[in-house]
Amino acid sequence: MPDPLSVAIVELRRDEVTRQLETRIAAGQDPLALLESCRQGMTLVGERFQRGDYFLSELLLAAESFKAAAALLEPHLSKSRGTEAYGRVVLATMKGDIHELGKHIFGTLLRAQGFEVHDLGVDVPPVVLVRKVEELQPQFVGFSALLTTTFQSMKQAADLVDRAGLRRGFKLMVGGGVTTPAVREYVGADFQSTDATEGVTFCLDVVAGRRA
Amino acid sequence: MIRETMTPDERLWSAIRLERPDRVPIVPTLCPEPAARLNGLPLAAVVRDGRLAVDAAFRVFDGYGGWENPYPAVYTPVGMQIANIFPMRMRIPGKDLGENDVYQVEEQEILKPEDYDRIAEAGTDPFYYDDYLWRITDIRREALGEALGVFAEGYDYFTAECARRDRRPFFGGYALHPFFMLSLMRSLVPFTQDLYYNPEPVERALQRMTADVIAKQIPIIKQSGLSMWVLVEERASGALYPPAIADRFWWPYARQIIDACWSEGIVTVFHLDQCWDKNIAQFRQLPRGSAVLELDSTTNIFAAKEAVGGHLCLHGDVPAALLSIGTPEGVSAYCRRLIDEVGAGGGFILGSGCSVPADVRPENFGALIETGKTYEPSKR
Numbered sequence: 001m002p003d004p005l006s007v008a009i010v011e012l013r014r015d016e017v018t019r020q021l022e023t024r025i026a027a028g029q030d031p032l033a034l035l036e037s038c039r040q041g042m043t044l045v046g047e048r049f050q051r052g053d054y055f056l057s058e059l060l061l062a063a064e065s066f067k068a069a070a071a072l073l074e075p076h077l078s079k080s081r082g083t084e085a086y087g088r089v090v091l092a093t094m095k096g097d098i099h100e101l102g103k104h105i106f107g108t109l110l111r112a113q114g115f116e117v118h119d120l121g122v123d124v125p126p127v128v129l130v131r132k133v134e135e136l137q138p139q140f141v142g143f144s145a146l147l148t149t150t151f152q153s154m155k156q157a158a159d160l161v162d163r164a165g166l167r168r169g170f171k172l173m174v175g176g177g178v179t180t181p182a183v184r185e186y187v188g189a190d191f192q193s194t195d196a197t198e199g200v201t202f203c204l205d206v207v208a209g210r211r212a
Numbered sequence: 213m214i215r216e217t218m219t220p221d222e223r224l225w226s227a228i229r230l231e232r233p234d235r236v237p238i239v240p241t242l243c244p245e246p247a248a249r250l251n252g253l254p255l256a257a258v259v260r261d262g263r264l265a266v267d268a269a270f271r272v273f274d275g276y277g278g279w280e281n282p283y284p285a286v287y288t289p290v291g292m293q294i295a296n297i298f299p300m301r302m303r304i305p306g307k308d309l310g311e312n313d314v315y316q317v318e319e320q321e322i323l324k325p326e327d328y329d330r331i332a333e334a335g336t337d338p339f340y341y342d343d344y345l346w347r348i349t350d351i352r353r354e355a356l357g358e359a360l361g362v363f364a365e366g367y368d369y370f371t372a373e374c375a376r377r378d379r380r381p382f383f384g385g386y387a388l389h390p391f392f393m394l395s396l397m398r399s400l401v402p403f404t405q406d407l408y409y410n411p412e413p414v415e416r417a418l419q420r421m422t423a424d425v426i427a428k429q430i431p432i433i434k435q436s437g438l439s440m441w442v443l444v445e446e447r448a449s450g451a452l453y454p455p456a457i458a459d460r461f462w463w464p465y466a467r468q469i470i471d472a473c474w475s476e477g478i479v480t481v482f483h484l485d486q487c488w489d490k491n492i493a494q495f496r497q498l499p500r501g502s503a504v505l506e507l508d509s510t511t512n513i514f515a516a517k518e519a520v521g522g523h524l525c526l527h528g529d530v531p532a533a534l535l536s537i538g539t540p541e542g543v544s545a546y547c548r549r550l551i552d553e554v555g556a557g558g559g560f561i562l563g564s565g566c567s568v569p570a571d572v573r574p575e576n577f578g579a580l581i582e583t584g585k586t587y588e589p590s591k592r
Contacts, residue, residue: 012408055454057404064401098303098316101400147314148536148569177485177510178569180533194487194510195451 002044005034009041010048012058014065021072031076038069042112049197056197060105063112070111085116087139087207090170092120092129094143095153102176103144106196113200115140126157133161138170140203143187145176154187162188171206175199214588220280221380224561228440228479228525229501232558236551238279238584239382239527239563240577241506244287245314245570247272250577255570256306259315262288262366270373276581281382285567286370289315291363293349294356296340297386299397301348314570322347323397325406328413336390336424344397371436383481384436385429389445389469390421391462400447407457414461422465426472433478440504443469444483450490451510458491467498474502481527485566487511493519500524509565517554526554529565530580535572540579547583552590 005024008016017038024034045062048054089110091103100122107117118136120129133141141161143154154174161167172189175196184192191202205211214235218226226233244258244265251268258265266286273282292298300317303309309316323344331339341356351359374381388396394417395403406414433441448462470480480503482495487510495505500523507513509531516526529550534543547562554560562584568577 014409055457056451057407057453057457060401060404061408064405096313098318101319104401147316148532149314149571151533151537151571177508178532178536180531182538183533186537 002040003037005037006041006044009038009062009065009069010044012061012065014061014068017065017069018072021069025073025076031073035070035073035077038066038073039112039114042066046113056105056195059109059197063108066112067108086114087203088116088118088136089140089142089203090118090120090129090132090136090138091142091144092124092132092157093122093145094129094150094157095123095125097145097147097150098122099146099176100144102146102196103142106142106144106175106199109196109200110203113204115203126153126160129157130160130164130166133166133170134164139207140171140173142173142175142199143189145174145178145183148178151183151186154183154189158188171202173199173202214586220378224280224382227559227561228504230522230525230559236555236560236562236584236587236589237281238581239281239283239561240279240580241283241285241564241567242269242272243283243285243567244268246568246572246577249570249572250275250574254306254311255314256304256311259288259305262286262291262362263369266366266370266373269370270377272577273377276578277585278377278379279581279584280561281380282370282374284367284370284381284383286366288363288366290349290351290359291366293345294351294359295363296337296345297388299340299344299348299388299393317396319399321399321402323394325410325413327397328394328406328417332413332416332420336421337428380438381436383440383442384438385433385441387425387429387441387443389443389448389462390418390425390465391448392445393421394418395447404453407453407461411461418461418465422468425469430473430476430478433473434476439477440479440481441473442481442483442506444485446483446485449484449486449488449511451487455491463494470498470503474499479504481506483566484508484511489515492516495520496523498524504561506563507565513550514553517556517560521554521559522557525559525561527561527563529563531565532567532569535564535576535580536569538573538576540575543576543579544583544587547580548587551584551587555589 005020049059091107093100093103107119110117120132173191174184174187174189175193177194179192181192193199217234223233223237227237245255247268248255248258250272253268258268289302289304301320303316305311305313305315371381448458473480482503483506485508489512504525504527507528509529513529530546
């Protein structure tokens with residue numbers, strides 16, 4: 001029998017999620033267990049999406065609910081024991097592009113799946129990206145693009161991390177409406193998609209060892 | 213070499229009417245940015261000067277030997293804001309961005325939930341010009357009239373330049389689907405939350421905006437003397453929303469608009485960015501020949517041909533990435549495939565997937581135009 005909190009996440013009842021959390025936190029329930037229930041809800045949402053019962057909008061709404069739940073639990077979690085992330089992801093819209101809707105959706109979905117996401121924002125210079133990769137040592141780096149003019153700075157950033165000897169430490173993903181397999185090759189990325197959920201699946205598969 | 217037996221207009225309309233033209237009509241979506249780049253102009257120059265943008269577009273048109281009907285993308289970013297064509301804050305080259313950067317829009321929650329009913333009560337334009345516009349632009353109120361005049365002059369100039377070349381503009385009116393408009397104004401995530409958690413005000417606004425689009429656009433289109441206009445939708449596809457949402461908030465309003473236009477003999481060019489693979493068959497419910505589906509290459513245009521071929525004309529879809537980083541051979545091969553498969557039996561206009569990208573390679577653009585003009589289809 002799933003936790004009612006998981007069910008509320010799955011059924012997109014965001015007010016019910018908040019109500020339950022507030023009641024159960026006040027009753028002294030373990031915040032980590034509550035977070036886990038939310039995460040289980042997200043897993044069930046993901047299963048519905050995979051079956052075609054849910055669409056991206058529903059995945060997004062559930063992830064927004066999860067984000068709100070995590071924010072509510074955050075002050076209590078710091079008193080509890082820490083959680084371990086699935087993996088660390090750095091996301092950026094590179095120099096020349098300020099669009100971040102797709103990146104925001106991707107980041108939200110990744111966080112809801114338990115990834116630690118570092119969003120560097122938009123119009124990110126390649127050298128800043130390199131510095132952040134060096135500092136954070138991520139397992140994944142994702143570039144989002146809405147403009148073809150960003151291909152150059154994505155390639156430049158990929159070349160720079162390669163020259164810095166950091167490229168082998170992570171999988172490089174490119175995404176966004178204008179990307180194609182040819183762009184993946186051009187940039188030297190490991191993965192490309194115009195679909196945020198495919199990107200999440202890729203990350204989960206790599207972490208689980210289902211993909212190299 | 214193909215022997216041409218039709219005028220450009222005859223060729224275009226033959227495709228729209230699902231007949232077989234002498235060769236495929238070509239209509240690339242050439243916006244001011246690629247036109248500037250192909251002329252070696254800084255992008256900021258065409259953003260500041262709409263007349264220069266038109267000149268740049270026609271220098272490209274002339275330089276590549278012309279094509280069917282020029283796409284009247286005669287805009288400046290500020291012009292799009294003030295003409296109620298793109299309701300978002302923008303970053304402008306030469307002002308907020310470098311001289312050679314592409315203008316960009318900011319996804320922000322500008323429209324508030326209480327605004328839905330204000331739109332429903334006041335109407336789209338009164339709400340937009342009395343209130344909303346001033347949330348997204350720094351143009352002064354007293355300068356609006358003159359700025360709108362300059363914007364309108366740009367279209368007149370474009371039309372005159374078309375006439376000098378014995379061409380007619382591709383379309384005579386342009387609007388966003390009310391669903392798309394609201395999503396841009398409200399931003400995607402809050403708008404999606406409204407659709408699921410607070411749908412009634414959204415519906416009231418959609419009903420009013422739909423009536424307003426019809427009442428405003430049909431006279432504009434008729435005045436243009438053209439029987440075609442563009443309706444834009446980039447956020448309603450099955451890639452994002454389930455049928456229950458689309459069938460309630462999107463499709464009925466699309467039908468109302470397209471049916472109203474069709475009843476006046478006006479064809480709607482439906483500019484459909486995003487992947488529509490899941491919904492494409494639904495477009496078959498539209499009256500035969502009433503719309504052209506303009507696809508951006510994320511929708512599988514070859515599958516779309518299977519779904520709506522012989523019922524609606526398709527327009528597209530050479531990918532922006534191919535034009536940007538591909539080769540002329542690659543562009544030509546893709547165009548040949550489009551002509552052979554999507555163009556088989558007619559009902560196809562060759563074009564770019566959405567806009568020609570700002571960093572298009574001249575040789576790739578040339579390959580698109582040249583292949584369209586010279587390739588003899590292997591399947592008729």
